Amino acid sequence: MKLQSIxxxxxxxxxxxxGGRYFIFLRLTTACGITxxxxxxxxxxxxxxxxxxxxxxxxxxxxxxxxxxIERMWRETYGAGFTLRPDVTVMGVLSGxxxxxWDIIGKAANQPVYELLGGKVHDRxxxxxxxxxxxxxxxxxxxxxxxxxxxxIAAEAAAEAVERGFTAVKFDPAGPYTVLGGHQxxxxxxxxxxxxxxxxxxxxxxxxxxxxxTHGQFTVSGAKRMARRLEAYDPLWFEEPIPPxxxxxxxxVARYTSIPVAAGExxxxxxxxxxxxxxxxxxxxxxxxxxxxxxxxxxxIAAMAETRQAQIAPHLYCxxxxxxxxxxxATCSPNFLILESIGRxxxxxxxxxxxxxxxxxxxxxxxxxxxxxxxxxxxxxAAHPYSGTDLHLSMTTEAVTP
Numbered sequence: 001m002k003l004q005s006i007x008x009x010x011x012x013x014x015x016x017x018x019g020g021r022y023f024i025f026l027r028l029t030t031a032c033g034i035t036x037x038x039x040x041x042x043x044x045x046x047x048x049x050x051x052x053x054x055x056x057x058x059x060x061x062x063x064x065x066x067x068x069x070i071e072r073m074w075r076e077t078y079g080a081g082f083t084l085r086p087d088v089t090v091m092g093v094l095s096g097x098x099x100x101x102w103d104i105i106g107k108a109a110n111q112p113v114y115e116l117l118g119g120k121v122h123d124r125x126x127x128x129x130x131x132x133x134x135x136x137x138x139x140x141x142x143x144x145x146x147x148x149x150x151x152x153i154a155a156e157a158a159a160e161a162v163e164r165g166f167t168a169v170k171f172d173p174a175g176p177y178t179v180l181g182g183h184q185x186x187x188x189x190x191x192x193x194x195x196x197x198x199x200x201x202x203x204x205x206x207x208x209x210x211x212x213x214t215h216g217q218f219t220v221s222g223a224k225r226m227a228r229r230l231e232a233y234d235p236l237w238f239e240e241p242i243p244p245x246x247x248x249x250x251x252x253v254a255r256y257t258s259i260p261v262a263a264g265e266x267x268x269x270x271x272x273x274x275x276x277x278x279x280x281x282x283x284x285x286x287x288x289x290x291x292x293x294x295x296x297x298x299x300x301i302a303a304m305a306e307t308r309q310a311q312i313a314p315h316l317y318c319x320x321x322x323x324x325x326x327x328x329x330a331t332c333s334p335n336f337l338i339l340e341s342i343g344r345x346x347x348x349x350x351x352x353x354x355x356x357x358x359x360x361x362x363x364x365x366x367x368x369x370x371x372x373x374x375x376x377x378x379x380x381x382a383a384h385p386y387s388g389t390d391l392h393l394s395m396t397t398e399a400v401t402p
Contacts, residue, residue, distance in 0.1 A: 001032055001067060001068070002032075002064050002065065003028055003030055003031075003058075003062050003063055003064065003065055003101075003104075004030055004031045004064075005028070005029045005063075006026060006027070006029075006055055006058040006062075006063075007026065007027045007029075008025070008026045008051035008054055009026070009027075009051075009376070009381050010023075010051055010386045011024075011025060011352060011381050011384050011385070011386060012387070012388070013319070013348070013349055013384075014348045014384060015138075015348070016132065016138050016347070017139070018130075018342045018343060018347055018349060019316070019317060019318055019342050019349050020317055020318055020319075020392045020393065021386070021388065021390055022386040022392060023039060023319030023321075023349075024041075024047050024051055024054075024096070025039050025096075025319065025352070025381065026039070026040065026054055026097070026100060027100065028058070028067070028097070028100040030067065034107050035104070035107075036067070036100035036102070036107070036371065036372075037103055037372065037375065038095070038096035038098070038321060038325075039096050039321035040092045040096035041095065041288050041289075041290030041318040041392075042088070042089055042291070043391055043392040044088060044089050044391075045089060045391075047392070050089070050093065053089070054093045054096060057077055057090075057094065057097060058097060061073050061077045062097055068101075070098060070101055070294075070296055071296070073097075073098075073101075074098060074293070074294070074296070074297070077090065077094050077097075078090070078091075078094070078269075078293075086267075086269040086271055086272050088266070088268055088291065091268035091269060091292065092268075094293060094294060095290050095291055095297075096290060097294075098293070098295065099290075099321070099322075099325045102294070102295050102296075102325075102328075102371070102372070104371070105371075106370045106371035106372065107371040109370065111370055112328065112331075112367060112369065112370060112371070112373060113295060113325075113328040113371060114328045114329075114366060115332075117296075117329070117332045118299070118333075119332060120366065121331065121332055121333065121334050122330065122331055122336060122366070123365075124364065125327065125330050125331065125336065125338075125365075125366065126168070126337075126338045127168075127338065127359065127364050128166060128167075128168035128169060128170055128209075128211060128338055128339070128340060128341065129166055129170070129340075129342070129343050129344075130169075130170050130171070130340075131147050131154050131158060131161065131169055131170070132157070133146055133147050133148075134147070134157065147171075148171075148172075149173065151192065151195040151196045154196055155196075155199040155200050155202065155203035156203070158171075158200045158203050158204050161208070162207050162208050164344065165344075165360075166208060166362050167207065167208050167209065167362045168209040168211055168236065169204070169208055169210065169211065170212075170213050170239075171196055171200065171210075171211070171212070171213060172212070172213030172215065172239075173192050174189055174192075174212075174218075174226065175188070175192070175217065175400065176217075176396050177214070177215040177216065177217045177395050177396070178217075178395055178396045178400055179395050179396070180399045180400075181217050182216060182219045182222060182223075182242050182243050183217065183218065183399070183400045184218070184219060184221070184222040185225060185226050186400070186402050187402075189226075190225065193212070193229060193230065194229045194233075197212065197230050197232075197235065198233060200233075201233045209235070209236035210233060210234070210235040210236060211235065211236055212230055212235040212237065212239060213239040213240075214238075214240055214241055215395075216240045216241070216243040216244055217241075217400075218242055219242065220242060223238075223242050224253060224256045226241065227241070227253065227256065227259055230259060231257060231258055234259075235259050237259065237260045237261065237284050237313075238257060238260070238261050238262070239286070240262070240264075240265065240266070240286075241253050241261065244264075244266045244267060247275045247278070247281040248281070250281030251279040251280040251281040254280060255280070260282075260283045261281065261282045261283060261284070262282060262283075262284035262285075262286050263276060263281065263282040263284075263286060264282065264285045264287050264292075264315065265288050265291075265317070267287070267292070268292050268293055269293050269297060270293075270300045270301050270304060273287065273292075273301045273304065273305075277308045283308075283309070283310045284310065284311050284312070284337060285310055285311070285313070286312075286314065286315040286340075287301055287312065287314060288315040288317075288322065288326075289314060289325035289326050289329060290318050290321075290322040290325070295325055295329055298312075298329045299329060299332070302329065302333040302335060305335055306334065310335065311337035312329075312333055312335055312336055313338045313339070314329060314330055314339055314340065316340040317340075317393070319349060319352065320349055320352060320353050320374065321353075321372070321374060323341070323345070324357065324367075324372040324373055325372060326339055326340075327339065327364055327366055327367070327373075328372060328373075331366040341359065344359045345357040345359050346359070351377060352376060352377050352381055353374050353375065353376065353377055354374075354377045355367075355369070355373065355374045355375050
């Protein structure tokens with residue numbers, strides 16, 4: 001079996017844009033006609049450039065090769081150009097190619113990928129959702145009350161999520177995140193964050209866990225101040241409280257608070273996660289399968305986490321192919337905790353697949369189809385090309401002032 005060709009697709013995510021502005025999909029085809037799909041999670045360059053990168057890496061490292069040779073192709077890509085170090089853009093591209101190879105391998109074996117990575121451990125997978133605006137775009141007017149800045153609106157959204165079957169909800173009211181961070185939280189940020197936890201806890205009681213998100217906004221001392229305000233509401237986690245560069249600083253926050261620290265959406269490769277684990281910086285690892293280096297790399301990270309009594313909660317703020325890969329790794333990992341989902345996987349982003357993701361009463365059911373269990377919908381993809389210039393995500397470029 002040999003890899004023969006690659007197709008890439010840059011797709012605009014229609015409103016309400018849950019999961020980001022666009023998705024970068026790819027499809028590999030073997031000489032014998034088996035196809036495999038992947039997705040690149042990359043926010044550092046424009047998506048069309050990332051798609052071109054995937055095509056070049058495929059031509060250099062994958063074309064004509066046996067898709068089963070994942071370790072070899074992975075190492076050659078990782079070390080290309082005398083690098084051999086984590087690079088978020090390279091790893092995003094490699095992740096998409098790697099998961100497409102696993103899709104092919106599973107189809108050739110007529111088995112879901114999870115059966116080839118240790119076998120099914122979990123028959124169903126607990127999931128959580130972000131609290132999104134009830135109507136309209138995911139990017140509402142920040143000057144108007146909305147689910148991101150008003151604790152009463154957020155509490156209503158949380159109660160509605162519980163009524164739909166969710167047993168955990170995530171929100172991140174801690175104020176702006178900036179390229180000039182971390183910073184000390186303002187008193188308004190502390191008050192608003194505590195109000196969110198207080199109001200949401202009152203709305204959901206003990207029916208749902210609270211997942212408090214940040215985006216590395218704070219200094220170590222600022223994160224401690226924030227954690228102290230939140231502990232009374234017993235969140236399941238405090239997500240990425242400081243920038244991800246220094247695991248020792250993250251560990252200082254983790255030692256300070258009783259709230260479990262979750263981190264990892266911006267990390268890639270087992271090397272970066274090993275440093276975080278060794279420092280004791282997080283007990284919940286949030287690898288994103290479209291960035292971390294693919295399925296096999298995620299399996300290695302999950303195994304390392306087991307040795308430190310840490311759990312995995314795969315991150316998802318991208319498209320449904322990464323969601324499918326997350327489901328595969330969660331299904332075969334004993335230390336799986338919870339999956340991020342995009343609502344109940346029933347929104348506009350799901351039109352880009354011909355196969356659904358099955359969500360039922362707060363849980364995702366692993367697919368039984370071979371490979372990743374999903375296929376791209378070419379007609380829907382063709383109808384939604386991305387022609388914008390914005391990146392997938394963005395941070396403010398201004399300093400946060402009191």
